[in-house]
Amino acid sequence: MKLYLIAGEASGDARGAELMRALHARDAALEFFGAGGREMRALGGEHFTDWADEAVVGLWDVLKKYGYFKAQFDRMLADIAHVQPQALVLIDYPGFNLRLAKAVKRALPAVRIIFYISPQVWAWHRGRIPKMARYLDLMLCIFPFELPLYAGSGLRAVFTGHPMLDSLAAKRTGTAREPDLVGLFPGSREKEVRKIFPVMVQAAQRMKAAHPELRFEAAAASHQLADRMLATIEQLGESADFCHVTVRASHELMQRAAAGIVCSGTATLEAAFFGLPLCIVYKVAALTWIVGKRLVKVPFLGMPNVLAGREIAREFLQGEATPEALADETLRLLAAPAARAQLQRDLAAVITQLGDQGAAERAADAILGELTANPHPRF
Numbered sequence: 001m002k003l004y005l006i007a008g009e010a011s012g013d014a015r016g017a018e019l020m021r022a023l024h025a026r027d028a029a030l031e032f033f034g035a036g037g038r039e040m041r042a043l044g045g046e047h048f049t050d051w052a053d054e055a056v057v058g059l060w061d062v063l064k065k066y067g068y069f070k071a072q073f074d075r076m077l078a079d080i081a082h083v084q085p086q087a088l089v090l091i092d093y094p095g096f097n098l099r100l101a102k103a104v105k106r107a108l109p110a111v112r113i114i115f116y117i118s119p120q121v122w123a124w125h126r127g128r129i130p131k132m133a134r135y136l137d138l139m140l141c142i143f144p145f146e147l148p149l150y151a152g153s154g155l156r157a158v159f160t161g162h163p164m165l166d167s168l169a170a171k172r173t174g175t176a177r178e179p180d181l182v183g184l185f186p187g188s189r190e191k192e193v194r195k196i197f198p199v200m201v202q203a204a205q206r207m208k209a210a211h212p213e214l215r216f217e218a219a220a221a222s223h224q225l226a227d228r229m230l231a232t233i234e235q236l237g238e239s240a241d242f243c244h245v246t247v248r249a250s251h252e253l254m255q256r257a258a259a260g261i262v263c264s265g266t267a268t269l270e271a272a273f274f275g276l277p278l279c280i281v282y283k284v285a286a287l288t289w290i291v292g293k294r295l296v297k298v299p300f301l302g303m304p305n306v307l308a309g310r311e312i313a314r315e316f317l318q319g320e321a322t323p324e325a326l327a328d329e330t331l332r333l334l335a336a337p338a339a340r341a342q343l344q345r346d347l348a349a350v351i352t353q354l355g356d357q358g359a360a361e362r363a364a365d366a367i368l369g370e371l372t373a374n375p376h377p378r379f
Contacts, residue, residue, distance in 0.1 A: 001027070001371070002085040004111075005034035005044075006076065006100070008051075008093030010188060010221070011266055012117075013037030015163050015360075016091045019116065020044070022364035033083050035076060036091075049075075069096060077103055080111070086371055087112040094119035098132065105135035114138040114367055118146045118157070129153045138370045140363050143307070144353060156370075160362040161355030164266070168273045169357060171251045181215050182207065182330060183257030183276065184243065185250055185267050186229070188221035192263055195283040197229055200261050201236050202323035204243060207331055214334075216243040217257065219250035259333040259340070261326050264301045268313070269354075272304045272347040277340040279314045279329045280305070281321045304350045312346040 003023065007016040017039035023030055024043075034040065035049040051072060077100065080088060088104055088111050090097035101113050118141040121128050126149065132139075133155035141147050142162045150157035182204065186197040197218070204216045220226035226245045233243055246253065250267065254260065254274040262271050264282040271278045280302035305311050314329050316322070333340055 001029065002031045002033060002083055003087050003089055003367075004080050004083055004085040005032060005036065005040065005089045005091060006093070006097060007034075007036040007040060007091040008096055010037055012092040013039050014167065015117065016040045016089075017043055018163055018166070018360040019089070019091070019363055019367075022360040023367065026364055026368060033079070033085060034089075035072075072096075073100060073103075076100060077107065080104055081108060084108075085111060087114055087367065089114045089116060089367065092117040102135045112137045112371060114140065114370060116140045116160075116363055117142055122146065122149055129155070138366065140366055142354075142359065144355065145307075158362070158366040159355070160366065161357070161359040162269075163359040163363075164269060164273065165351075165354060165357045166359060168251065168270060172274075173252060173255050175252070175255050177258050178215075178256050179258050179334075180213050181217060181257045182334075183253045183260035183262075184216060184218040185254075185260060185262040185271070186218065187263035187265060187267070188225075190225065190228070191284075192265075193220075193225050193228055195285075196263050196281060196321070197232050198236065199281070199283070199321055199323055199326065201233055201238070201243060203261065203326035203330065205236070205238070206323055206327040208242075210327075210331065211334075217253055218243050218245045219253050220245050220247050221250075223247055259330050261330060264315070264317075266303075268302045268304055269351075272350050275344045275347055277333045277343050279316060279326065279333070281316045281326060283318055283321050304347055307350045307353055308346060312343060312350070 005016050007013045013036045016036045020032055020040060020043045032044040033047040034044065035051050037050055041048040041050045090101055104111055105113055113136050115136050118139055129150060130153055133153045136155055139150055139155055139157040141157055141159045144159055147157055147159045184200045186193045186200055207214050218229055220229055226247050229245050230240055233240065251270065254271050254276045257276060260271060260276045260278045262268050262278045262280055264280050268280055282301055300306050300311060300315060301317060302313055302315055304313050316325050
């Protein structure tokens with residue numbers, strides 16, 4: 001049996017690799033093809049293209065790289081037609097993957113199309129669900145509130161639980177928090193670091209001026225981003241000693257820091273898992289923000305707040321993301337043990353909603369079950 005898997009950025013590559021390992025454990029004869037990052041390529045070998053470093057954020061970035069993405073789209077569509085897999089498994093990255101799913105269903109109706117990690121239709125456009133049901137065969141959801149959204153649409157949905165629980169559980173260190181340490185988490189994309197990290201450093205400067213005993217540490221997703229972050233620190237008049245920059249050590253820092261400033265995204269849930277008292281920040285290009293504000297249908301951006309149904313961690317978005325605001329909120333958390341403890345209790349309650357460990361295994365079972373129960377194309 002051949003499976004074609006596509007993931008479009010680093011987090012999707014990690015989820016895809018977990019899924020491939022779980023599928024292989026259930027059926028060692030499975031053949032994997034597709035496109036992802038270094039982890040999926042390490043498992044799939046020459047049948048995989050490594051393209052997951054090309055992730056973009058926002059409308060303007062997509063327009064600038066349209067030619068690249070169109071070429072990748074055409075290449076993958078042709079490759080799927082050549083491989084003739086029993087199923088196409090699309091992992092997150094909905095802007096690209098949903099368009100590809102539609103094209104594959106039209107060209108190759110016999111291919112089962114499975115989407116792992118439901119697009120955030122609850123935030124952007126619930127009206128897309130009936131359309132998705134026409135060209136997807138199975139939706140795998142990682143949040144419990146997503147399942148009812150697909151009821152009655154004709155698209156079968158399964159709740160797998162959140163894959164983050166497995167990867168993070170093994171990274172618990174039991175380290176005590178350092179009361180004078182503030183963690184800075186500016187995101188994993190170059191655009192996020194460029195827009196958000198300078199504001200974080202400026203907030204740190206304000207905090208340091210008021211409390212000289214404070215120390216700062218920033219988490220970089222790659223050595224390239226670490227170099228950019230160090231250059232930003234220097235441009236703002238500080239030495240490298242002002243803020244220590246680590247590479248791929250965000251989870252360890254989340255367990256040591258007394259408080260953190262975290263870029264909205266997966267990192268906010270990771271911080272919640274480790275009980276880091278945090279505030280959430282996000283800044284994008286003005287055009288992207290204007291368009292996004294018209295489309296987003298939920299009151300919060302940070303997933304801990306979305307899951308809690310209220311703002312348990314303060315959000316500072318776009319124009320509100322100022323050095324003064326970030327510094328004031330972080331200092332408030334540092335100075336108020338009761339506030340930190342309440343926030344940690346709220347974060348723990350959010351994590352309990354994500355189900356049990358074993359998401360990749362449940363996703364693998366659902367995929368193989370779909371292929372066994374529905375061996376023929378749906379018309």
